[in-house]
Amino acid sequence: MPGPAQHPSAPTASPTGTGSPDDRVPLSSALGRLGGFCARHPAAVIAGWLLILMASLVGRHLASPTFSDQVDLPGTASDRGAELLAASLPEAGRPNGKIVFHAGTGTVADRRSAVDLTLADLRGLPHVTAASPPVTSDDGRTAYTTVSFDVQLKNLGHDYTDRLDTATEPARAAGLGVAYGGDLEQVVREPADDKLSEGAGLATALVILLLAFGSVLAALLPLVTALISVGVGLSLVGLVAAVLSFATSSMTLAGMIGLGVGIDYALFLTTRFRQDLVDGRDPVDAAAHTAHTSGRAVLIAGATVAVAMLSLYASGLDFIGRIGLAGALAVAVTAGAAVTLVPAALGLVGRRIDRLRLRRPVAESGGRHDGWQRYACLVSRRPWTFLAVGLAVLGVCSVPMLSMRLGHVDAGADRPGSSTRTAYDWITHAEGPGFGAGANGPVLAVVDVSGARTPVVARIRDDVTAALKDTHGVASFSPVKASADKKILVTTVIPATGPQDAATGVLLDTLSGQTLPRALHGTGAHAYLTGAVAGQADFRDTVGDRLPVIVATVLILAFLLLMTVFRSVVIPLKAVVLNLFTTAASYGVLVACFQWGWGDSLLGVSEPVPIESYVPMMMFAIVFGLSMDYEIFLLSRIAEAWHRTGDNRLAVGEGLSATARVISAAAFIMTAVFLSFTASPTVVVKMFALGLAISVILDATVVRLVLVPSAMFLMGRANWWIPRRLDRVLPRLHA
Incomplete structure (x- = not known):
């Protein structure tokens, strides 16, 4: 692929042809020195990690962590109603x-x-x-x-x-x-016991690793190191959960993410190590060079995931932020293990890594006649075609997102035979006042009459009663009674539909926005809906209002990080736009499978359910973070070639052919791990598992192997444009 003249910002190729000067001096960086040390002292490093694992497991057992899905929403109507009840009618x-x-x-x-x-x-x-x-x-x-x-x-x-x-x-x-x-x-x-899911995911990951590497040791190494790091990470989450109460799904989510990225990071490092062995380096030098090059990409990728997860605190909801904290802790430990434990394991096995072969081992790059090299050439010849096809695939997957309905998955979707599901069904199918689907989610209407004139309080009771009788969707309600201190009136409203039904949400909006305000107009009294169902509706609305804040926070942080790493304005802009497409597509699949019910039988969900309120917000942060992993690994290799040659077309082709195999293998592994968690009995975990699996496979195939290279081929040298003044003020950070 002939290219243009050398770009001014690209250093000239080394005279030996082995790459950039950094490539020839792997121990010149702190990561290179750390990787070399771990490779020279593998027994001590591995023993240290095992001791940390055992100590953290014991600590977690002694700490007695707590998990709860209780959400505090200060300032909302449901919270105000609860405060009034606590003050005037605490028993209610x-x-x-x-x-x-x-x-x-x-x-x-x-x-x-x-x-x-x-x-x-x-x-x-x-x-x-x-x-x-x-x-x-x-x-x-x-x-x-x-x-x-x-x-x-x-x-x-x-x-x-x-x-x-x-x-x-x-x-x-x-x-x-x-x-x-x-x-x-x-x-x-x-809390869901997902050991069976984890086992199935690990077994599938091992098969993919064996197919990708062709040797047993090379396949086992990423798996074993990932398990150790995930064990430490989850134990750390458990220790923190003794102080901060996490959501019940936090451990499962942290385990999914930690296991997925742990295997991925070890896979990228092991692949680079094997290529260095092929290129003639000795094992210790290869481990040091791997830590110096791919290790930097791993740390930046891990930091991107962690930052995306921690950005969930921008929602202002501790419940959401702490789920992000759990994932960030697992990723941080995994990234730390990748640059210490993995080099130690690589140094320990050395050239024996390919001893137990199932077929001829495949290194990072197969050479000029490699199939991925030919694919890169094909994309470079027809970039518009590949770009159009890729966007069409994501567009089709995104269509169902337009009908997304947020809500809370109630006990009616629990596993048949469970105590909560049985109680739900018995109440739903019984007849009489206080029964029916709506009885599983009663709503308390609290009327604050402390500011009303005494003569009209009796009329308020009558007006509220009449208004509730005339409201469509109310199955029944208890008599409107005053508290002992005469400051509030209270009634329990039973909706005609179940807690997760769309009609129940409409009823709550009608009661709070029309029925009760009209009944109280001109009296000086104010009404508030409270209870679990009303609180969940407030939570849904709060999350919906704050989702744009999370999206903006993640996009800005990711843009700044990628711009700093790759010294380009166009590359991070392209990355954030394409990741928005990936997220939209994964949302669309979730809606089709859970809300439309297309995947009920396969997913083990007994009925169509709304999308859990916080799932889209969480997914956006997680998907963005994970997709940046592949973006960084691909672009770091493209950037290496660009800085060596100054030829954009050659750099994109070389980076794609060098990383496509390992990115594909990593994506299939992470997808397998995530899909295995769809066997969880918890519907919310199923949502996360399927949504993350779809997003990873779309991102690593459609986006990373089709849209990114085709867009970069089309934009040419503009990919690497950055204003000189901006370039001077940005810190130096390389992947």
Whole structure:
């Protein structure tokens, strides 16, 4: 590929033809020296990591981490309503959950003595303040009691389920079915145990590594080092969770990301190491050179992922920010292991890395006649065609995103047979006031009458009652009652539809925006909706409002980092635009599979569900961070060739042919790891797993192998343009 004259900013090729001057002096950098040290003392470094792993596992066990999906939303209507309840009617605002009884034959009333004994035992449990008289369905076969607590349910711990089982034993002994619903899911729902998913993902990753490398040791090395680093990373998350309460999905998400990037980083380093061996370096020198070159790209890639994850704190929601913190901690440990543990392992195996062969091992680059080299030439000849096809694929995948509906996945989507799902179904299918799908998500309407004139308070009660009767979507509501201090009026509204139904969201908007304001107009009173469902609606709206802040934060930080690393304005601009396309496409697939129900049977989801409110925000940060991994690995090789030759076309072709194989293998591995987590019983974990898998495979194939090279071929030397004044003020940071 003949190119133009040498670009002024590109250094001349080394006289030996071995690359840039940095390539010939691998120990001149701190990373090179660190990699060389680890390769020369592999036993000590590996032993150190194993000691850290054991110590962190013990520490996590002793620390007793806590996980909860409780979200605080200060300043929202639901929060204000909760404050009013706590001040004037604390018993109504206390944390509570439902215990549901169901008679397979006969009625619940036939076992009244057993139910009464159960209620007495429940009232005697620690932290229980009340257990209401049972509300019974019209046919008498289903009943439930609302149990109130004096602490947040997340603080009871999952061991509290044993106490509930003991207290409800009389009802079970009498032949009644017993299930726990409502907010008791925080007690009975253990954090997802995804060991089977992880095992399946690791097995698939091993097969792909064997196919990619052709030798057993080369395939096992990335896997083993990734497992050690992920073990340390998750233990660190557990230690932090003893101080900061993380969401229940945090550990699984951190494990997914840590395992995926851990294998990827080790794969990139091992591939470069094997190429250096082919080029004639001795193992220690090759490990040092690998750390000096690819190690820099790994650290920058890891920093990009961590920064993207930590940017979630810009949402202003601790719940969201802490999930990002969990992922960032796992990635930070993984990146640290990549530049220490991996060089040590490479130094330990040395040239024996290809001893146990399944086929002829493949190094980083196959030479001029390599298939990827021919593919690069094809893209360079028809860049417009490849660009159009790639954009069309992403465009089609993005279409469903236009109908995305955010919400909360309720217990109706839990695993069939689980206690929470059983309680949900019994209440849904029973008939009578207080039953139906909406009874699984009652809404408390709190009217603050402290500022109203005394003569109109009675009229307010009547007006609110009349307004609720005339509101479409209200199945039933309790009598509007005043608190003892006469400062608030309270009623419990049962929607006609389930908590995750779109119609329930419409009802909440109608109640808060039209029904109650009209009923209270001119009285000086104000109404607030509170409770779990109202809180989830406020959370949805808050997340939706703050999503643009997260998007802007991530884009700006990524743009600045890439501009600093690659000394270009065009390259980071192209990167952020293409990553927006990738994110849109992955959102579209999520909507089609979960909201439209196209993947219900394959994913093990019993019904179409809305997209969990915080999933798009989390996915954007994670997808952007992970996609930057591949961007940095590809562009770092292109930049190497550009600085050596000054020929954009030659640089893009050389970088693509050198990294396409390893990027493809890495993407398939990460996709396999993520897809394995779709077997998780938690629907939100399934969403993350599928969304991340789709985004990775689209990014590494359509974007990284089609759109990036075709766009760079079209833009030519403009890829490397940066104003000289800006170039002088930016810090020097190279990948």
